[in-house]
Amino acid sequence: MNSQEFYRRFVWQYQKFWLAVVLAFTIFCGWQVAHLPVVTSTDAIIPRDSLWHYYENFREQFGADDGVAVVLHSPSGIFTPETLAYIQKLTSIFEDIEEVESVLSVTNVEDIRGGEEIFEVEPLIGEEIPADTKSLSYLKERARRNPLIFRNLVSEDFKTTLLLLRTNYRGEDLDFENRLVHKVKHILQKNPPPTSVEIHLAGWPVVNVNMAAYMNKDLMVFIPGCFFLLCLLIYVFLHSWRAVLGAAIIINLSLVAAMASLKLVGGALSPMTSVLAPLTMALALADVIHLTMTYFKLSPKERAVSRAVAITWAPCFLTSLTTAIGFGSLMISRVPSIREFGGAAALAMFIEYFLTFTLFAFLLPWIRRGKFKIGFNKTLVEPLAKSYPWWSYKALILFILVAGISISQISKIKVDTNVIDFFHHSTPVYQDVVFVDKHLGGAQTIEISLENPRGDFLDPKLLKKIDEVARWLEKHPLFYQAISPAEFFKLMNRAFHQENDKYFKIPDSRELISQYLLLYGGDELAHFLNEDQNWARISARTPEHSSEKINEAIRELNKKLEEVFKGTGVKFNVTGKTYLVNRTADDIVKSQVESLATAAFLIFGIMFLVLRSLKLGLLSIPSNAFPLVVNFGFMGIMGIPLNTSTATISAVAIGIAVDDTIHFLIRYRRNRKNREPISAVKNTLREKGNAVFTTSLSLIAAFLVLGVSKFIPTVQFGMLSALVIGLALLADVLLLPAIIYLLRRIF
Incomplete structure (x- = not known):
C-alpha cells in the first residue's frame, strides 16, 4: 500500500x-x-544547581539581596526637615507591605553612639525631626562618620539617599516581585515627594x-x-x-x-x-x-x-x-x-x-x-x-x-x-538604574558567604581578615561600598572610646568583642552575622552590569579570598543574585x-x-x-x-x-x-x-x-x-x- x-x-x-x-x-x-x-x-535564566540552592540558604539566613531601592534625590540636599520627614513617612508605610521584611533608610539606620559611661544603639533620627540647622548639621556629621550610612545609604554629596526594601524570602512565588513593585509604585503615587525631590526605582525586582x-x-x-x-x-x-x-x-x-x-x-x-x-x-x-x-x-x-x-x-x-x-x-x-x-x-x-x-x-x-x-x-x-x-x-x-x-x-x-x-536607553527603568549607579554605586551587590566550621567569627584575627577583604573590594574599580560584620565592631569599639576615631578598628581582644556583642541591642548585624557567629556575610555594591567584567572581577576576588583565608579553615563562596545571573x-x-x-x-x-x-x-x-x-x-x-x-x-x-x-x-x-x-x-x-x-x-x-x-x-x-x-x-x-x-x- x-x-x-x-x-x-x-x-x-x-x-x-x-x-x-x-x-x-x-x-x-x-x-x-x-x-x-x-x-x-x-x-528564569539561572540554572537550578548546587550554587542556586546554596544561594537560597544564604538568602534565607541573611535576607534577600535583591530588594527594591527607592532612591530620592534633592539638589538642595536630603538633610532638610521636609525631606527627612518624607523619608520617615515612606519608611513607616513601606514596612507595612506584606512582601517586605524590613526597610532600611537614613531615618531608622542604626547609629552606635558612645561617651562617658554611654553606649547606645539608636536610629540616626528619632521620631522627632529636628528643625534647627545645628541639629541637622550634627546628624549629617554622624552620617558622614558611619560606614553603614555614608556612601551606602547616602551619597558623598548628601543629595541622594535610598530606602532599601528587603523582601521576605519568597521561594518560588512567581508573582511576588510583581505584587511588591506595584504596591511600592502605588504608595509613591499616593504620597508624592516634596517639591524638587525626584524619585528613582532600582533593584532586581524593578528590573524583572x-x-x-x-x-x-x-x-x-x-x-x-x-x-x-x-x-x-x-x-x-x-x-x-x-x-x-x-x-x-x-x-x-x-x-x-x-x-x-x-x-x-x-x-x-x-x-x-x-x-x-x-x-x-x-x-x-x-x-x-x-x-x-x-x-x-x-x-x-x-x-x-x-x-x-x-x-x-x-x-x-x-x-x-x-x-x-x-x-x-x-x-x-x-x-x-x-x-x-x-x-x-x-x-x-x-x-x-x-x-x-x-x-x-x-x-x-x-x-x-x-x-x-x-x-x-x-x-x-x-x-x-x-x-x-x-x-x-x-x-x-x-x-x-x-x-x-x-x-x-x-x-x-x-x-x-x-x-x-536589555532595555532601550530611553526607557525609565534604564535611566533610573544609570542614575543610581552614578550617585550611589548601584543597587546590585556581590555577596560573599564565609563559614567557619571550626569555631566562630569573634576571633579578632578573622574579623580583621574580613575587614581586609571589604577594604580590598572598596579599592577595586568595579566595586563601590562593602559592608561586613567588621564595620559594626569598629563602630562599637569607637563608641566605647568616647567616639575617638583612633579606635575605629577591630579590637585585639576576643573578650572585648564578645562584650560588645552582648551589649549590642540592634537588628542590623543579623544581616551580616548569624546567631551562632559562625556564618558571616560581606556585601559589596557594584555599578557594573557587564557579565564579562563582573566575572573577571569575581575571579580576582576568589584569588584574594584564597590568599586571605588560607590556613584558617574558613570556607568562602561568592554568591548572590547578581553573581548567579x-x-x-x-x-x-x-x-x-x-x-x-x-x-x-x-x-x-x-x-x-x-x-x-x-x-x-x-x-x-x-x-x-x-x-x-x-x-x-x-x-x-x-x-x-x-x-x-x-x-x-x-x-x-x-x-x-x-x-x-x-x-x-x-x-x-x-x-x-x-x-x-x-x-x-x-x-x-x-x-x-x-x-x-x-x-x-x-x-x-x-x-x-x-x-x-x-x-x-x-x-x-x-x-x-x-x-x-x-x-x-x-x-x-x-x-x-x-x-x-x-x-x-x-x-
Whole structure:
C-alpha cells in the first residue's frame, strides 16, 4: 500500500473522527494555556544547581539581596526637615507591605553612639525631626562618620539617599516581585515627594517587573501583528481569500498548541519564551504553503488531496523533524528558560505538522473552489531558472568573499549578559538604574558567604581578615561600598572610646568583642552575622552590569579570598543574585557550542539517511553552514554579544534553514534520474522555487515583527533570525545550484 492509498483509507475517509480529535486536542491545549504561569524574574535564566540552592540558604539566613531601592534625590540636599520627614513617612508605610521584611533608610539606620559611661544603639533620627540647622548639621556629621550610612545609604554629596526594601524570602512565588513593585509604585503615587525631590526605582525586582511588562506589551503586538502580516502575505503569494482563512485556522491552532507545549514541558511565559508565539505561527505556515502549492500544481486529472499529501508528507515531516531537532538541541542547556523554549518549540513542530495534514488538508477542496494564483513564477523563479548557470561562478565568488569576511570577524564576539542593556536607553527603568549607579554605586551587590566550621567569627584575627577583604573590594574599580560584620565592631569599639576615631578598628581582644556583642541591642548585624557567629556575610555594591567584567572581577576576588583565608579553615563562596545571573554567561557559551554541535550532527545525519547519498548529504552542508558563519560574523562586526537570547539562534536557525534544502535536494534527486545536472537544477528551481521563496519570506516577515520590541534581546533575536533565514534562502537558490554546476560531473 503506497502513501496515497494509506492516506485515503485511514485519514481522508475518516474526516469526522480526525476533526473530533483536533477539537478535543484544541480544548485540551486551551486548558493548558489558561494555566500557563508567567515568570517576571531573571530567576528564569539561572540554572537550578548546587550554587542556586546554596544561594537560597544564604538568602534565607541573611535576607534577600535583591530588594527594591527607592532612591530620592534633592539638589538642595536630603538633610532638610521636609525631606527627612518624607523619608520617615515612606519608611513607616513601606514596612507595612506584606512582601517586605524590613526597610532600611537614613531615618531608622542604626547609629552606635558612645561617651562617658554611654553606649547606645539608636536610629540616626528619632521620631522627632529636628528643625534647627545645628541639629541637622550634627546628624549629617554622624552620617558622614558611619560606614553603614555614608556612601551606602547616602551619597558623598548628601543629595541622594535610598530606602532599601528587603523582601521576605519568597521561594518560588512567581508573582511576588510583581505584587511588591506595584504596591511600592502605588504608595509613591499616593504620597508624592516634596517639591524638587525626584524619585528613582532600582533593584532586581524593578528590573524583572519591567521585563515582564515589556514582554506583555510585546505579545500584544507580536501575536496580532504576526497573524495579520502572515495572512496578508498568504494573500499576496496565493491570491486566495479561502487559502488565507484556512491558513489562519492552522496558525491560530498552532499558536495555542505552542503555548500549551510550554506548559507541558514545565515552562512558563517569560521574556525568553515570548518569541515562541510568532516563531510557531510562521513555521506553521511553511507546511501549509508546501501542501497548498503542490495541490494546485497537480493537473486537474491528478488533483486529489491524497496525491498532494503523498508528494509532500515525507519532505514536510523531515523539515518538521529537523526543525524540532534544532529546537530540541536547546534542551541540553543548563539555562532553564532556554531549555523550556527548546522543548516547547520542538513539540509544537510535530503538532503543526499533524494539523496541516489533517484539518488543513480537509479544507483544500473548499479552497480550490475559490480564486488562486501562485506568486513568484514570473518575477523571480523563472528568470532565475532560465539564466542558470550563467550566474553560478559569480555567485560562488560572492559567497566565498562574504564567508571569508565573516570568519575573520567571529573572534570579536563577546559573551556578555548585561541585563540593563536589555532595555532601550530611553526607557525609565534604564535611566533610573544609570542614575543610581552614578550617585550611589548601584543597587546590585556581590555577596560573599564565609563559614567557619571550626569555631566562630569573634576571633579578632578573622574579623580583621574580613575587614581586609571589604577594604580590598572598596579599592577595586568595579566595586563601590562593602559592608561586613567588621564595620559594626569598629563602630562599637569607637563608641566605647568616647567616639575617638583612633579606635575605629577591630579590637585585639576576643573578650572585648564578645562584650560588645552582648551589649549590642540592634537588628542590623543579623544581616551580616548569624546567631551562632559562625556564618558571616560581606556585601559589596557594584555599578557594573557587564557579565564579562563582573566575572573577571569575581575571579580576582576568589584569588584574594584564597590568599586571605588560607590556613584558617574558613570556607568562602561568592554568591548572590547578581553573581548567579552573570555566571550564566559561561553556561550560555557551553549551551551554544553543545546545542549547535548536537543539532548539526543529528540534522546532517538525517540528511545523509534520507537522501541515501553521501555526495548529496555533503552537498547540503555549505548552504546551511554559510548562514551561521555570516550570522556570527555579523554579530562580531556589530558588537552584538552572545547572551541568553542570541545564544539560541544558531541551533534554531540550522533547524529552520535546512528545511528548504531538504525540499530542494529531494526534488533534485528525483529530477536527476532522467536529466543531466543543469536541466535537473532548472526544473527543481521551477518546481520548488515558489514554495521556497514564499516560506522563507514569511519567516523573515514574522521575525522582523520582533523588531518593534522594547526589549533588546528580542529585537536581536528577531533581526538575526531574519538575517539567517534570508541568507539560507540565498544559499538554497544560488549557492546550492552553483556548487552543483561547479561539481556537475560528480552530482
